[in-house]
Amino acid sequence: MSMPDLTTAPPAVRVGGNRTLTIVEAMREALREEMAAEDRVFVMGEDIVVGGAFLVTLGLAEDMGVDRVLNTPISENGFLGLAIGAAIEGLRPVVDMQYGDFLFTAADQLIQQASKLRYMSGGQVKIPLVLQLPTGASGRGAQHANSMESYFFGLPGIKIVTPSNPYDAKGLLKSSIRDDNVVLFIVHKHLYGSRGRALQHEQTSVGEVPGEEYLVPIGVGKVIEEGQDITVVANNVVLHHALNAASRLEGEGISVEVIDPRTLVPFDIDLVIESVEKTNRLLIVEENPARGGWGPWVISEVIRRAFYSIDAPIARLAANDTPIPFSPPLERASVPTEERIVEAIRQVIHG
Amino acid sequence: MSMPDLTTAPPAVRVGGNRTLTIVEAMREALREEMAAEDRVFVMGEDIVVGGAFLVTLGLAEDMGVDRVLNTPISENGFLGLAIGAAIEGLRPVVDMQYGDFLFTAADQLIQQASKLRYMSGGQVKIPLVLQLPTGASGRGAQHANSMESYFFGLPGIKIVTPSNPYDAKGLLKSSIRDDNVVLFIVHKHLYGSRGRALQHEQTSVGEVPGEEYLVPIGVGKVIEEGQDITVVANNVVLHHALNAASRLEGEGISVEVIDPRTLVPFDIDLVIESVEKTNRLLIVEENPARGGWGPWVISEVIRRAFYSIDAPIARLAANDTPIPFSPPLERASVPTEERIVEAIRQVIHG
Amino acid sequence: MPVTVSRLRIPPEQAVGPIDLLPTETLKGVYRMMFLIREFETVVNHLFLRGRVPGTIHLCRGQEATLVGTMVALDKEDRITLTHRGHGQALAKGVDPAGLLAELMGRAGGVCRGMGGSLHVGDWSVGALPAIAIVGASSPIATGLALAAKRQGTGRVTCNFFGDGTASKGELHEAMNLAAVWELPVVFLCENNVYAATTHISEYMKNEYVSERAAAYRMPGVSVYGNDPLAVYEAVKVAVDQARAGGGPSLVECLTYRRDGHKRDDPAAYRDDREVEAWLKTDPIPAFRNRLREESGVLQEELAAIEASVEDELIAAQGFAHQSPYPDVQQRLSYVYA
């Protein structure tokens, strides 16, 4: 797979100075920079002229024109297919799916077309296409709570990116737009939020973003907290819970290494293996239902490649194998929380 | 989950005498019996009046009427949704998707509607619905080669059944039709075939079917071959490869226990754990791409529940993480074969 | 070609239905239900702003005449499918306001036991299929309810509510074709409120009317003024009668307007002032109230009594909802399988 390369990348707008941004602001900057640097980039989706469901495109239509920030009819199948066609002709569409959940009404265009056309044609075409898919449970009931990464993790021919902070969100979105492949750009709904509005969780999705241009490469995970006793791999919003859990356990003398894979496809499995070879224990945390997701695959790889380094059964936290219930106490009980992560770590350590 | 119960089940047509049937004939019998016993059962799909893509409904329209063997327009989204509505009203539709692959054009109806409506309504409705989904690679290129079970294994709210022989196909189809839930009935394309036509593989999909009525319960796996040295779990067409491999390895003094889970959701994980506690070694074989499928989840459960019984890294064979290529030698090289299973078993045993 | 489509969509004039279409008692019932929906939504908005209704809400204030006019044309035994903007559809079909409100608040006493919330309200025991929030997805399902009615000979008609924005979804088209080909007793009922979320209808449709699309399937299509319940009733009744008589589906488009933004936090600043002004003058509730007084001679006091009874009902509903507990967390593991 080709990695974006800053040296050959088109020059982008410099913004200057380190700033504290939300994920939404960081994504907006990435879009703005890439659109300024490259004419062929454009955004399309429902209601994005006025900012879209999460305000990612706020102000963009005014600056870039409604031809490059394109409001679509409610025709997910139609406009995702249209984006594929445009990409085949050399344009670089970014499709805002409003809620990732709506992608299911266009699933064939992703599963059968976007991910396979290059392969079936023997490399005749390429499809540089980014799908923005807000994911996860956020108080709206089961049809707006799917973990999109879970459904498409096993689909060959696409990349999946799941940043959990503004720095990664900007750097990865820029890399995704420059990538010549289909990239699912998946951010948990609870990580969106503007600076003015209260975030839904204690941990924030606000962070430092440099003014200088930078990219975060697709396929490279990151050790967020170093530790000795156990490796915890988590992404999206549950990563923040894991980080909180790690801090709490420090007091108990448990040293937790927390890894954010940042991208799921390709997955930086080497980083996890390396860490597990040091800590000899592993916990995986995902928000998707337990039967799905990327965690089981990571476990199967760890068992294959580092079986003799593992000292205790590998633990995993995920949502119940149910749709997500609406009632807030039920929703909270359905997904991994800081509390449950703390308990799971204790159990792996103390047996 | 409710299990079908022969004692309360409606009386069915007796066919009498043990016969050797193909999977297609066995499924046809199941449909015929269930339709005769229960008015509310009907079949719908493209071209099924003349038998459908795999001749499963051959002759049924003549006997049951075109009102109960209903040709649909090419409107997968429309007729799957329609079947959901009919099921809510108490009918018991069996939807023939022609090729499972076409379901992606109706994915929302399965993922967001059929699997969730009961839950979101707090149990107000139930949806007794069977989808027939021929699956897997069979020489037609990537868009007709998806492993349907892989995409939906992680979806809560449905059941998934994958018989590999006529006996199970008939018994499980009858149970599926009597089940009050959404059941994906998934048979590999290479296992279809009429007795007159040469099957694509050496191993056959022809087998004994009793004349007496019987059901095979959903959720119960089966040890097909007993063995001591290693457990192999495989289903669908690769199960037949695994059985061939097991026979070959007998000569080398390797005793292989082969398990057919038969249904993936619910998965009879206890049966696998029990076996692994005896053999201490495990190989999983699936046709879907390596990043997907049910295998990783089984590994994660085995590690969680039987970690200390495992003597060697758990092995797994699956397809490449690519779409399925058309050219026959490339397709063969992409999926697990008898040869590769033999090698994999040798490697687990000899390290 | 290309046809120029007018951006300005103002209410059609002189489009009300004859007052003597329905007996006065029924008309009073229509008024009561319109008023109940309006007040219910106002309560919901209030509770939402005070943080008592979690998640998101889509209010239907302004569209009450369409909902109630449609429902009067249906029988009690008939079925409806609901949209994301479903509170009023549910109430008009006879869903209990107390259970509805409790549902919005995620309480055990909710019509869906708290499992659905605002986006999924409904009560199947009164024929209101708990709402489907994926737009377009309900149309095939509604068609399936109709198929069952035809097979089972129940004589039931299904009414599939959808919005003007939803008319761009392929699912609707597949469903309309299926219903036409199989002559199923379904009425496709478009609440055309000029917007899909923040987007004006002229941005997603070249047609002046959604009902133009019915001809593509050789089914009747008609557009009526949606802010008068009698105009709506008149058109829907024709469609329902045809469906019940075995004549197959129809498409009825009701031209109406959202008085609020699309959802909870939307000020609807994207709307044209002239358009907003023209429509806000047509508030269906005072308009129908006036018609009742002037054309049917219903007394001011009678109307006041109706309104008071609605307020009482809503106070009781709020009491019920607030007192209803949250469901036990174990309930999250129920209702996955039958």
Added chain:
Amino acid sequence: MPVTVSRLRIPPEQAVGPIDLLPTETLKGVYRMMFLIREFETVVNHLFLRGRVPGTIHLCRGQEATLVGTMVALDKEDRITLTHRGHGQALAKGVDPAGLLAELMGRAGGVCRGMGGSLHVGDWSVGALPAIAIVGASSPIATGLALAAKRQGTGRVTCNFFGDGTASKGELHEAMNLAAVWELPVVFLCENNVYAATTHISEYMKNEYVSERAAAYRMPGVSVYGNDPLAVYEAVKVAVDQARAGGGPSLVECLTYRRDGHKRDDPAAYRDDREVEAWLKTDPIPAFRNRLREESGVLQEELAAIEASVEDELIAAQGFAHQSPYPDVQQRLSYVYA
């Protein structure tokens, strides 16, 4: 209502286009291509029956006039999207028969290097997007090719082939609406051959013509006799010119017929004898051959020479395809990512 739709679909009479629409040289080229497609398919069928073409095949014998008439109306730089029945579409757009045949045989020299097979043939270098076998899915993609042409100012038009059965797919409707709203240069080209696999058109459509559905999006829709290349050319040219001039999309329906079954093993026994008889008489190839002789004065010898050159080309193509090796198995890991 309901409208009764005739089950019998016989060829329209007197529906050929004027012979002087195109210069004689072009007409000869049209004939050559029609003949090439027919003979190519005959070779494919032969090889399939001998087990040299793996997988499945969908032949287009009988539909040649529609394909070639359409292609003459397009420029070389224009784009087409292909269906599962795509061999003839590919050839008509200029895909090399040798590479095409090698593709069907899964060989390294195939136009898609053996990765696609019969269901996915195409050569993007001549504007034929490798075929999409999921019916309906190509319409949005074609619309995207057209969007790019409009943005890039290339003046290109995209022609989206689809079948009468595919007209029941929602994707097509979403694409038609998008193309209409955004005035994109695309022609929706329906090859109406009366069947969707084994199912007769009257089973899935109340309409007499697929083109009736264009009005639902306020775009022009027309139906023409599809077994005469000039009738097809005439109609498609109007649509292409409009699209190229910025006037947006059209729907052109060509009424034609499959001479074979739906696919490899289908004897097509489900067809009505009268229908089959009426259509088989209209074989486009001898009919156009006669027109060339009678109306354009093309000599028998000229036609024979054309036919001989086609046979030579196909012999060479077979030689190429048979000699082309299977791809190295490592190639299966290529082309997943760019």
